[in-house]
Amino acid sequence: MQGRDPRELREEMAHAEGSQKRAGPWRDNLYGRIRVSKGAMDKIVIGLIVLLLAALALGIATGNR
Amino acid sequence: MQQGKAFNRQRVTDFLLHYAMYIILLAILVTVSIIRPNFLALGNILNILKQASTKGILALGCAGLIVLAGTDLSIGRVMGFSAAVTAALVQSVTYKSRYFPGMAQDLPLIVPLLASIVIAVIFSLINGFGVSKLKMHAFIITLGTQLIAFGANCLFIEAQPSGTAQALSTFNQTFKDVAAGDLMLGTVKIPLVVLYFLGLATIMWVVWNKTRLGKNMFAVGGNEEAARVSGVNVVRTIMLVYLIAGVLYGIAGFLEAARIQSVGANTGLGYETDAISACVIGGVSFSGGVGTIQGVVIGAVILQAINFSLNFLGVNPYYQFIIRGLIIVLAVAIDVRKYIVKK
Numbered sequence: 001m002q003g004r005d006p007r008e009l010r011e012e013m014a015h016a017e018g019s020q021k022r023a024g025p026w027r028d029n030l031y032g033r034i035r036v037s038k039g040a041m042d043k044i045v046i047g048l049i050v051l052l053l054a055a056l057a058l059g060i061a062t063g064n065r
Numbered sequence: 066m067q068q069g070k071a072f073n074r075q076r077v078t079d080f081l082l083h084y085a086m087y088i089i090l091l092a093i094l095v096t097v098s099i100i101r102p103n104f105l106a107l108g109n110i111l112n113i114l115k116q117a118s119t120k121g122i123l124a125l126g127c128a129g130l131i132v133l134a135g136t137d138l139s140i141g142r143v144m145g146f147s148a149a150v151t152a153a154l155v156q157s158v159t160y161k162s163r164y165f166p167g168m169a170q171d172l173p174l175i176v177p178l179l180a181s182i183v184i185a186v187i188f189s190l191i192n193g194f195g196v197s198k199l200k201m202h203a204f205i206i207t208l209g210t211q212l213i214a215f216g217a218n219c220l221f222i223e224a225q226p227s228g229t230a231q232a233l234s235t236f237n238q239t240f241k242d243v244a245a246g247d248l249m250l251g252t253v254k255i256p257l258v259v260l261y262f263l264g265l266a267t268i269m270w271v272v273w274n275k276t277r278l279g280k281n282m283f284a285v286g287g288n289e290e291a292a293r294v295s296g297v298n299v300v301r302t303i304m305l306v307y308l309i310a311g312v313l314y315g316i317a318g319f320l321e322a323a324r325i326q327s328v329g330a331n332t333g334l335g336y337e338t339d340a341i342s343a344c345v346i347g348g349v350s351f352s353g354g355v356g357t358i359q360g361v362v363i364g365a366v367i368l369q370a371i372n373f374s375l376n377f378l379g380v381n382p383y384y385q386f387i388i389r390g391l392i393i394v395l396a397v398a399i400d401v402r403k404y405i406v407k408k
Binding site for chain 2: 034037038041042044045046051053056062063
């Protein structure tokens with residue numbers, strides 16, 4: 001067992017358990033693990049918009065023209 | 066009645082959040098135009114288009130990689146190296162401190178163009194091989210090639226016969242005319258680089274929408290496993306998309322050298338941020354399988370217009386970095402939100 005790639009071992013164990021689970025689409029792999037509700041995401045987007053507008057206002061206020 | 070009102074309010078909120086990025090960017094442009102009406106002068110618009118063109122060409126290449134659910138952090142440095150090689154090959158033969166003192170006459174322009182493309186394609190194919198064959202994450206392999214390209218560029222620039230690491234400049238007239246010239250339409254000077262950008266965008270539109278490679282690219286980006294089962298050669302598709310990206314980076318390096326007229330070790334620094342931002346603003350999804358060429362073109366122009374307007378308003382340059390970073394984060398957050406709504 002020693003010196004073997006743990007990924008290989010996991011794969012073998014999955015086969016041994018007769019797991020039929022396949023890799024999901026890339027989109028799901030990338031965003032599918034994000035456990036967040038639509039409401040929370042709305043708040044995040046609004047927060048980022050506020051930050052962007054604040055940065056714009058501060059940038060103009062501290063600008064050189 | 067109240068339920069109907071709440072439903073309508075929800076729909077309006079959803080619409081505003083869905084298109085928040087475009088609304089904000091449009092609002093910034095409108096505000097700048099009102100505060101400084103000369104912002105919309107033809108000269109400024111052409112200047113924006115000119116500056117957007119080389120970054121737009123980079124974005125056209127990068128967009129394919131993002132459709133494959135990947136990315137490319139090496140864009141700027143690879144383009145910088147390509148631009149340096151171009152610059153060394155197009156220096157005027159009358160310039161005493163030229164890179165190749167033995168060169169007695171100007172080379173045909175196809176030579177520096179091909180050299181620029183070859184350099185970029187080599188790096189891009191290394192990235193493609195790492196992603197498709199070695200299953201490396203695009204962030205890691207392109208981060209590595211970014212540093213390699215930067216190091217190689219520094220060595221190349223430092224190897225000048227003059228013994229200095231000065232920026233490569235003083236190009237021959239033919240190069241300046243072809244790569245950075247203008248087309249006179251009556252009294253209006255249309256920068257040739259804008260036409261090259263539009264031409265390349267048209268070619269890429271055909272590749273994305275009318276060829277098997279384009280269809281395979283979307284299939285692989287949307288669901289690699291399903292694409293493989295359907296008989297798509299995934300490795301070949303990924304390698305071809307990277308190859309095309311390399312060709313586009315090489316062309317961009319060639320044109321950028323002509324546009325900035327002086328190529329140093331820092332040429333291309335941060336261009337990957339602009340190229341990736343143009344893609345995400347243009348609706349290319351980081352989750353793969355989604356994007357359009359027209360979106361990328363619009364994204365590149367909008368982004369450059371924003372950069373231009375921030376300078377025009379005299380916004381503190383440090384805040385400009387923050388604003389550009391927030392635009393990328395916001396675009397991705399909206400993309401995640403769209404994914405959650407769809408799910």
